[in-house]
Structure formats: C-alpha cells, structure tokens
Amino acid sequence: MKKWVPAASGLLAGFMAATVFFADFSTGPKGTASNDNNANKSNAEKVYVPYGELDEYYMLSSGGHSGQLFVYGLPSMRKIRTVPVFSPDPATGYGFDTKTKEMLGGYTWGDFHHPAISETNGEYDGKFVFANDVANNRIGVVDLSNFHTADIMEMPNMGGPHAGTFVTQNTEYIVMPTRFSVPIGKEYAPLDEFEEKYKGVVSMVTFDQEKKKLDMSYQIMLPPWSYDLSDAGKKVSGDWIVMTTYNTEFATTNNEINASQNDRDYIVLLNWKELEKKVAAGEYEEVNGAKMIDPRKHKGSIYAVPVAKSPHGVDVTPDGTRFIASGKLAPLMTVFSFEKAFEAIKSGDFETEKFGIPVLPYDKIVEREVDPPGALGPLHTQFDDRGNAYNTMFISSEIVKWKIDTGEILDRTPVHYSPGHSTATEGDTASPDGKWIVSLNKIAKDNFLSVGPSHPESMELIDISGDKMSLTYTAPVDPEPHYAQTIHRDKIKTIKIYEKDEKREHSVWKQEDTRIERKGNEVHVYGIAMRSKFVFDAKAKRPDEIKVNQGDKVIIHLTNIDLDQDITHGFGIMDHDLNYEVQPGQTSTIEFTAEKAGTFPIYCTNFCSALHQEMSGYLLVEPK
Numbered sequence: 001m002k003k004w005v006p007a008a009s010g011l012l013a014g015f016m017a018a019t020v021f022f023a024d025f026s027t028g029p030k031g032t033a034s035n036d037n038n039a040n041k042s043n044a045e046k047v048y049v050p051y052g053e054l055d056e057y058y059m060l061s062s063g064g065h066s067g068q069l070f071v072y073g074l075p076s077m078r079k080i081r082t083v084p085v086f087s088p089d090p091a092t093g094y095g096f097d098t099k100t101k102e103m104l105g106g107y108t109w110g111d112f113h114h115p116a117i118s119e120t121n122g123e124y125d126g127k128f129v130f131a132n133d134v135a136n137n138r139i140g141v142v143d144l145s146n147f148h149t150a151d152i153m154e155m156p157n158m159g160g161p162h163a164g165t166f167v168t169q170n171t172e173y174i175v176m177p178t179r180f181s182v183p184i185g186k187e188y189a190p191l192d193e194f195e196e197k198y199k200g201v202v203s204m205v206t207f208d209q210e211k212k213k214l215d216m217s218y219q220i221m222l223p224p225w226s227y228d229l230s231d232a233g234k235k236v237s238g239d240w241i242v243m244t245t246y247n248t249e250f251a252t253t254n255n256e257i258n259a260s261q262n263d264r265d266y267i268v269l270l271n272w273k274e275l276e277k278k279v280a281a282g283e284y285e286e287v288n289g290a291k292m293i294d295p296r297k298h299k300g301s302i303y304a305v306p307v308a309k310s311p312h313g314v315d316v317t318p319d320g321t322r323f324i325a326s327g328k329l330a331p332l333m334t335v336f337s338f339e340k341a342f343e344a345i346k347s348g349d350f351e352t353e354k355f356g357i358p359v360l361p362y363d364k365i366v367e368r369e370v371d372p373p374g375a376l377g378p379l380h381t382q383f384d385d386r387g388n389a390y391n392t393m394f395i396s397s398e399i400v401k402w403k404i405d406t407g408e409i410l411d412r413t414p415v416h417y418s419p420g421h422s423t424a425t426e427g428d429t430a431s432p433d434g435k436w437i438v439s440l441n442k443i444a445k446d447n448f449l450s451v452g453p454s455h456p457e458s459m460e461l462i463d464i465s466g467d468k469m470s471l472t473y474t475a476p477v478d479p480e481p482h483y484a485q486t487i488h489r490d491k492i493k494t495i496k497i498y499e500k501d502e503k504r505e506h507s508v509w510k511q512e513d514t515r516i517e518r519k520g521n522e523v524h525v526y527g528i529a530m531r532s533k534f535v536f537d538a539k540a541k542r543p544d545e546i547k548v549n550q551g552d553k554v555i556i557h558l559t560n561i562d563l564d565q566d567i568t569h570g571f572g573i574m575d576h577d578l579n580y581e582v583q584p585g586q587t588s589t590i591e592f593t594a595e596k597a598g599t600f601p602i603y604c605t606n607f608c609s610a611l612h613q614e615m616s617g618y619l620l621v622e623p624k
C-alpha cells in the first residue's frame, strides 16, 4: 500500500488543502492477475474484447462540467460515445437544431454529476438515464433507445442539485436535493440572515416514459444545510430516501473550516410515500409554481439521523435493510439499520428536534462503525453479489473491501490516485453482478502522456469476481467524471432506425413532395437528405439550392429518407455557425435569420457514402 503524508499536519488540513504527497508512484496494474477465477489469464486478456465481440457492460459516466454523458464499454474500457446533455455538441448537431436548442434554454454548459438509470423493482431497466446539472438547477434525461437527450427541466427554488440524481425503486421519483442553500426564489437576503431566510430544497421529479417529459411533483423545504449525496431505499426501505448533509453549522464564509466544526452532521430520512399523501391532501403551499411542503407544518415523514462529521456518500445495501454513510473527514463507514430507525420512529424515540425535524438517537440506529486501519477519506460504497461492500478512500487512495454483516476487512487495493466515486457492475441495484468495479480517480499525474500541467484523469478497472481484488487496467478520461452506473448490455435495446412516420410534422418522404414555401419574410424548406444529395425543391431548376432574401427567417425541415442503419447525414452551412444531423428516418428542424448577404456552401458533415463529398448545395442570400 502507498504511504501518504498530508502537506500540513492534521487530517483536516491535509484533506482540505488537497495536497497529498504519495511516497510511491510506481505501483500500477501488474502484468499478471492474482484472481482465482482468472488465474490463467493475463490482465491484457481479461480486458481484450476481440473483433466482432461486444463488451459485456455499458458504463454510463458523468462528464462533469463538460455537461456530457460518457459511454464506455466494460471490460475493454473503450469509449463508445459522448452524449451531449447540458452542452451543445457540433458533432451531433445537439443544441443547433430548433428542438435541442430550445431544450438547452440558452445555456452552453452544465455540471453533470450523477447519472441514474431508470429502475423497475430496484433493477436497472435500461430505458432512461437521468442526470443533474449542479450549475443551473436542471435535470436531464437521456433516452437509452437512441442515446439522445429526451428532455431537460429547470427546477425553481433550488441552489444546485448535487445530491441527486437517484431514482426510487420503480422510478416513481427522481430525487434532486440542493447543495447550496439559497433564499426561496433566490431573492436577495443578506448572509447574516442565513439561518432564517435560506433553505435547502429537495425536488421530487416525475418522468412520463410515454411522452418522455419531466415534471415537478412537489418540493420539500429543509433547513439551510448542504445536501451532499442521496440514495433511495429498496424492498423493506422502498418508501424511503436517505441524504447526507454537511454545514449544519450554518457557516456562510470560509466553509472549509467553518462547516466542519460540529462532531456530527445528519442523514435526512424522508418517507416519500407519506409525503406524496400529504401533497395529495393539499398540505402544501404554492411557491414559484412548485407545491412546497414544509416539515415544520406537516410532521411525520422527515427525520434526521446524527452521523460522523461532514459525510459524503450514503448508499443503501442491495437488500434494502441498511444504509452506509462514508466519513470524508471522519475516517470510517457507519452502517445504520433501517429496521432500528423504523422502531425509533414508531415509538417516538427522538433525542431532540432541529427545525421541526425529529432527530433519532445515533446509538439506537447504528449497527456498526467500520474503521480500516490507516484508511482515510471514505467517500462512496458499492456492492457485489456476495454481501460485500467496496469503499473508495480519497485520501489514502485505495479501495477497501469489507463484509457488510460483520464489518470484517477482506481486502485493500491501491488506486492512482484520489478516487471519488466508483461503479460496480449493476452496483446500485438489488442484485449487483460482482464482476468489476471501476475507480473514478480525481488525480492521475504521471500515469499517461502529459497533455500539459493538467494531467488526464483516470478510471481504473478492478476485477472483483474472486476473493481478492485485482487491479486490471487503467484508462485516461476527459475531465472530470464524478459518478457512473454500469449496466449489463442485455438490458439496453437501441432502435435501428427512426420509424417512417408519414404523419410526422414537417416530414417529407418522397423527392416530389419536397418544396420551399414563402410566408412573408419566412422561408420554410421541406427537404430530404439521401445518399448522396439534398433535395430542397424537386421542381426547381436546381433542387439543391436555397435562395432567400437578406433578413429572411429561414426554417429548414430536413428528413433523412435513407432507412438504413448508421446512414446519418449532416447539414452544415458555411459561415453561419450551423451544423445539425439527421439520423436514418429522423426529421430535424433548424432556424436562423439570413443576416449576411452572399453565397454560402451547404454540405453533408457526416460521412455517408462514396459520393459524400458531392453531397452539397448552396444557400444564396440576395442583398436587400
């Protein structure tokens, strides 16, 4: 194991300065596996996916402030696709066509933290993946039938949904608790009035899978603590949500010191089934368009559990009986029992009350504290299929495997370096697969070719199928993933082409139906893209010409009538900052004002055939 020495004395200072020096940079994945199941396979063989075969898992990883979703194959760790969610992407035209531009709402970035795959009975069902935007109070959803963003919604009354995204066990709700407390509606209020006027708000979002629409069901007003991570219960705890908090000190400045004074912060326990009933019974106030429930006025469904200071992750065990909080500043994992919490709630056994929220007695809820010697900075817990938990240790740069039922430490492996989250195969479900875990490392200096002072981050693949963990492979990654979920490939069912829907608005399926219609200053183009040409108006002298007057509003509806897999066409207009794509069978619309007079080539930007180079046309803008 690597030795670590904090830059300043004391764990707190060392962690906060985030300047940790490692004595040994030489340990990395070794050439041979020590794992029993794979004793005869080298690490290279374990991750090699031969030509013609597919990876067994999809890893859906947050792209941090790139606003994108990264899709990796496991175990090869090959990047399969980048899916833009909160940021425009010229490669796919996302944020350029009318629909997606409207969905982005004028933002050009978002801070994507925690992907959550939709669940049925506590299992990933492979239909959708939800994501939070911490920067702009948004939630997004990617349709896993086409790996495109289907909807984005901005949430009122929030200060950054960091603690989400997590879904309840049948995707009844997507839970989005706030990181930065703000006054409701973000109205002006001096920081001296923090405790009284600022609030932490939890948004309970629903998703209509047929209409592919997000909606706000209700919000919960909570004290101005910071909500860090959350998880939803399963089975016996299926009606509950758990969330960690920090800054129960109400610090408003120098938070790295001032928000770490109390020995204990809280886990907030919410019963969403009960809250749902209260909202249905009208026990809410309308606040900026949201149904807001205040626990001080409507008791009986929100409780607090004291926990070691400044916790980060809280994760529910696959069987739903326990929740495990990880320390960040306290070097231990705490295992709490849902059953014991339910007993305390039933018998009204509360040690105190904070903001009208009953606080359950720590000693009566806790099952055990797990404190591996020398392991520091536990952040997150993942699970296997054999009753074991795996914790990332940010400061001591390792993953610790331990037995949930006994707290016994079974194994430890170094990672390189400073792991945040990790993702195990099917690791957040009621039945994890126990095959692989990927450590998402925040720092990876000296591991890859340098690209300058800022080095690539890394993701390390660890075989967890045997008794001992085996560090198998490491891959660099763009900045800066936070979390990922890993789903078996059998659960993902992608469509081959978009259905040929002749009634689809603005679609054209035959060359002879293409046309350019003028309505005052608006020019509507109903065109097609096919190998290897554009047809905007079949009856015109030049069917691939769009001629407008300077100042016209131009609306181009383009349908790709090549109904073959993977024959995607692009549509770029020179000097206009415009490029969008139409996948097979898709109709997309782009709008712009022809401000500049002149001659502008149009070309297909997505290689489609041998005569792709010829797939072009002209936009002619006649001067005023």
Ligand SMILES: [Cu+2]
Pocket: 530, 531, 532, 568, 569, 570, 604, 605, 606, 607, 608, 609, 612, 615
């Ligand atoms: Cu083309």
